């Protein structure tokens with residue numbers, strides 16, 4: 077495929093996704109990175125990732141912490157979360173993400189509300205920095221819960237749709253009302269109504285997924301007018317029903333290339349949004365984060381979860397990811413880290 081033929085309609089996006097022409101892929105990534113720098117500048121923003129708990133009421137067929145899998149469960153105490161958020165403030169990360177398995181019990185909901193309030197009261201390390209921005213990624217909740225957490229001070233919420241093809245969504249989730257495509261979609265719109273910057277995303281390169289499915293995911297992000305997207309390559313966990321079914325999926329090398337390509341295409345489609353260089357990229361390549369940014373991403377999430385618990389948040393095999401890694405980039409790339417800022421997308425600010 078030739079980069080000049082790319083028109084960003086469904087057919088052209090699907091052809092770009094299906095193409096394995098390395099020259100085209102390199103040109104596409106370069107164009108997306110130039111677009112990113114010209115539209116929103118060279119800065120990238122940090123989100124200190126706190127994985128609060130691997131307890132989940134859901135049973136997604138691809139997930140290594142699904143309800144029915146046998147694994148060691150944990151839940152960080154409020155003191156542990158606060159101490160971790162203090163570290164993010166001290167290091168001037170600007171924002172944190174509180175992510176965890178989905179829970180809808182009152183004790184959990186109230187704990188999150190207390191934590192949001194307490195985190196908003198942490199003194200910034202440098203005078204003039206805003207209090208930490210808070211993104212939540214805690215699944216589908218009732219409208220009242222979203223409102224409670226928004227009113228407490230969280231302002232961004234990531235709820236991944238995982239696939240915008242309802243048939244594929246149902247192939248990778250159990251067939252019951254708890255795992256409903258319509259319910260997921262409704263929750264996304266409720267988040268928006270509540271006032272959150274509502275982000276979403278999907279897995280890339282999973283079994284049964286076509287290039288057209290991935291093109292539709294990109295077009296959905298645009299239609300939903302998402303100010304931020306967190307999408308990443310599918311990484312199999314050996315003990316999940318999806319892996320055990322044995323259905324084929326692209327090689328690690330192809331999934332990595334697809335992950336970068338989806339970032340690049342999305343940057344061209346939505347030049348001023350926040351796009352994360354997802355942790356799933358780093359599992360496939362030690363320089364995955366930097367390569368994601370050089371393909372058009374502008375956010376990354378150093379994992380600051382206490383290491384003794386981080387090992388148990390095993391969505392997929394990610395032994396390579398312990399610790400947040402160095403925050404530096406190759407100086408020749410010109411990438412600058414935007415310390416001490418929330419790093420909301422230009423799109424959201426508009």
Ligand code: SF4
Nearest residue numbers: 132134136139142177
């Ligand atoms: S993907 Fe999320 S909601 Fe589904 S089982 Fe895993 S942690 Fe729970």
